[in-house]
Amino acid sequence: MSDPVLISICIPAYKHIDFLERLLNSLTVQTFRNFEVVVTDDSPDDSVKNVCVQFQQLLHLRYSRNAVTLGTPENWNEGMRLAQGKWIKMIHDDDWLATENSLQRFADAIEAHPNAAFFFCAYRNNWIGSGRTKDVAINSFYYKELLKQPAVLFSGNMVGPPSVVLHRNDKTFFYDNRVKWVVDIDFYIRYLKTTTAVFIPEVLVNVGMGEHQVTQDCFRKRPVEIPENFYLLGKTGITVLKNMLVYDAWWRLMRNLEIRFEQEIRESGYSGPIHQVIGSMIRWQNRLPRFVLNNGLFSKISMFVHYCLHRNQLRP
Structure with a gap:
C-alpha cells in the first residue's frame, strides 16, 4: 500500500479455522480497501x-505466531502492539463483518467525527447450531447515560464485544490481562474517560454466539465475578455507585450470586476492602425473603429504598 494504513484489523486467533475463514472472506469483499489485517496466533499447530x-x-x-500461548486478553493486546494503522478494529475470529460496506461505514464515521477516538456499532448476534439471530443496538436512554458516566457499563455491556468497536491506535490503552469477565467494560470505561463514544446505528458486525466463548465459562461463577467486579470498582472508585444504574448493577450482582454474608465475598477470592454500603446491601438482601428478591418489581423497589437511605455514604 502506498497510502498510510487507516485501519488495522486485529484478529486474535486460536484454532477456529472455519470461523477464521468466514471472517477473512468477509474482509476480502470490503469496498473500503485502506486496511491491513494482523493475525496473532495462539494455536499449538499450523492450522x-x-x-x-x-x-x-x-x-x-x-x-x-506467539512464541508462548498468551491467552485472553493478552493475545488481543499483541495484535494491537503490532498494528500499524491509525485506527484499530479488533475482530474476534468467530465474528465477521455483516456487509461489504461495513469498513466503509466506520471510515465514514471517522471522517464525520474528527475529534472522536472511539466508535461502536449495532451488531447481530448469531447462535451457532440453532441459526437464531438477534440485532442489538444501544437505545437512546442508555447512550445518553453512557456519555455522562461510562461506569454505567457495570449495569450491562451496552457497547458490545470488542469486535464492534473501533478506536485510535494510540499505543496507550490495552486490555487488562488481570481480568477476563469484565475485560471489555474495563477497557471501555478507561477509554471513555478520555473521549466521547460515537454510536453508528447500523448493523456492521456479526457476532458468533456459542459455548466456546470465554464468557460462557465465567457467567454466574462467584470466584470469577466477585474478585473481578471488586477489582474494577477499585479502579473506578466507590462514588460511581451514586449513579443509580451502577447501584442497581451491584444490587443485582449480590442478588444473582446469592451473596448473603460478607464472608462469602472472602470465600469467593476477594480479600480487599468492602465498602460499608455494599456490606449494608448484603445484609439488607439477607433480611428479604427470596421470593421478594426474585421478583423484578419488588427487587427494584427494595434497591431504590436502600439507595435513597445510603447514597450519601458513598464517599471516597
Missing part, C-alpha cells in the same frame, strides 16, 4: 497459519 497463507494474495495480511 491458522495455513489459512492465512491462502489469503495473503487477497489481503494485506501479516501473520504472527
Whole structure:
C-alpha cells in the first residue's frame, strides 16, 4: 500500500479455522480497501497459519505466531502492539463483518467525527447450531447515560464485544490481562474517560454466539465475578455507585450470586476492602425473603429504598 494504513484489523486467533475463514472472506469483499489485517496466533499447530497463507494474495495480511500461548486478553493486546494503522478494529475470529460496506461505514464515521477516538456499532448476534439471530443496538436512554458516566457499563455491556468497536491506535490503552469477565467494560470505561463514544446505528458486525466463548465459562461463577467486579470498582472508585444504574448493577450482582454474608465475598477470592454500603446491601438482601428478591418489581423497589437511605455514604 502506498497510502498510510487507516485501519488495522486485529484478529486474535486460536484454532477456529472455519470461523477464521468466514471472517477473512468477509474482509476480502470490503469496498473500503485502506486496511491491513494482523493475525496473532495462539494455536499449538499450523492450522491458522495455513489459512492465512491462502489469503495473503487477497489481503494485506501479516501473520504472527506467539512464541508462548498468551491467552485472553493478552493475545488481543499483541495484535494491537503490532498494528500499524491509525485506527484499530479488533475482530474476534468467530465474528465477521455483516456487509461489504461495513469498513466503509466506520471510515465514514471517522471522517464525520474528527475529534472522536472511539466508535461502536449495532451488531447481530448469531447462535451457532440453532441459526437464531438477534440485532442489538444501544437505545437512546442508555447512550445518553453512557456519555455522562461510562461506569454505567457495570449495569450491562451496552457497547458490545470488542469486535464492534473501533478506536485510535494510540499505543496507550490495552486490555487488562488481570481480568477476563469484565475485560471489555474495563477497557471501555478507561477509554471513555478520555473521549466521547460515537454510536453508528447500523448493523456492521456479526457476532458468533456459542459455548466456546470465554464468557460462557465465567457467567454466574462467584470466584470469577466477585474478585473481578471488586477489582474494577477499585479502579473506578466507590462514588460511581451514586449513579443509580451502577447501584442497581451491584444490587443485582449480590442478588444473582446469592451473596448473603460478607464472608462469602472472602470465600469467593476477594480479600480487599468492602465498602460499608455494599456490606449494608448484603445484609439488607439477607433480611428479604427470596421470593421478594426474585421478583423484578419488588427487587427494584427494595434497591431504590436502600439507595435513597445510603447514597450519601458513598464517599471516597
